[in-house]
Amino acid sequence: MIDGKQAIAIVGCGGMGSGHAYALGGKGGYTGEDGYSSYNVGQKKMGDLQERIVLTGIRDIDPAREAWARENGFYVYPSFEAVLEDTRVDVVLIAVPNHLHKEMALAALAAGKHVLCEKPVMMNAKDLEEVIAAAKAANRVFYPRQNRRWDRDFLMIKKLYEEQTLGKAFCLESRVLGSRGIPGDWRGKKEFGGGMMLDWGVHLLDRLLWMLPGKVSKVFCRLTNVTNDEVDDGFQMHLVMDDGLDVVVEVGTCNFIGKQLWYLAGDKGTAVIYDWECSGKVCLLKSWEDKDVKPILAGEGLTKTMAPRAGGGSVEELPLPDIEVDRDALYRNVADVIEGKAEQIVKPEEALRVLRVMEAAMESHRTGKVIDFNA
Secondary structure: OOOEEEEEEOOOOOOHHHHHHHHOOOOOOOOOHHOOOOOOOOOOOOOOOOEEEEEEEEEOOOOHHHHHHOOOOOEOOOHHHHHHHHOOEEEEEOOOOHHHHHHHHHHHHOOEEEEEEEEEOOOOOOOOHHHHHHHHOOOOOEEEOOOOHOOOOHHHHHHHHOOOOOOOOOEEEEEEEOOOOOOOOOOHHHOOOOOOOHHHHHHHHHHHHHOOOOOOEEEEEEOOOOOOOOOOEEEEEEEEEEEOOEEEEEEEOOOOOOOOOOOEEEOEEEEEEEEOOOEEEEEEHHHHHHHOOOOEEEOEEEEOOOOOOOOOOEEEOOOOOOOOOOOOOOHHHHHHHHOOOOOOOHHHHHHHHHHHHHHHHHHHHHOOOOEOOOO
């Protein structure tokens, strides 16, 4: 510790690492290609992170990233070993390509450091089991950085679901769609742990499995390879929960017309969130007994079943719930857990469950079959 604060060193200073540097270094504000703070659209600063945490420095193997760090006033470690040998460092924040997470996490734990690891924390469930065991043996904290549990759009849907605003939910859809393919870096290479399942799928699944109380009973998935033959550039996944809830999870990188981020349907209403600016609405049914239906011409035929409800009649339209977001809560929770003041919000065992669901999804794609999961 340094002056009573948890001391963190960052290993890896690319897009994610530089973002951590700005958030932990107290610089704040969007900085373009080189990094960004943790304060995004619709999010508010709730407390000073620098009162709890101090950034000791950054390690990167790229001279250009080292130069960027120095230009921005950050200390640059000469080697990863130097990070581990720094007795002031309490936490090693791992923000390197996915295939390096395991060896660096094990080395940091062996050196007596706590670990905050970027997602996906490991390439597979077996590797994470080894790291969890090593963390327990060393009596150190291993913390998966699943930061999108603090996204405003997700917290809106979570509130609606948990408060049963829409009644009993029977359908839930979560997706992110883009049109730029896989970034032109290591994320397009299998050996480095690339692909959208490991990049975005882990985020969407982590949020859903954290929010939903039951078990996943069945998994069906199809990966896409529109722009990349080596790793998936998207997927469509269907989960069936043990309470009957149908969940659709979709990621795409070759979609020039988007779909809504969220769609939640219950027996008393429906909610939709269209984008990260959280435009959307909630529609609540006043009564199933309302018989105001009039047939409409649909294509070349009439329909009563699919006729829209009259506005202001049997359906009440409401705004989405207002949510205040503090994504720096994750960093502070890391400090609290280390100091014994709180339980870990994002648990390694939760990350392990996500990896196992993703492995079932990949098996479903390979076999073309629905996988019985029950976990």
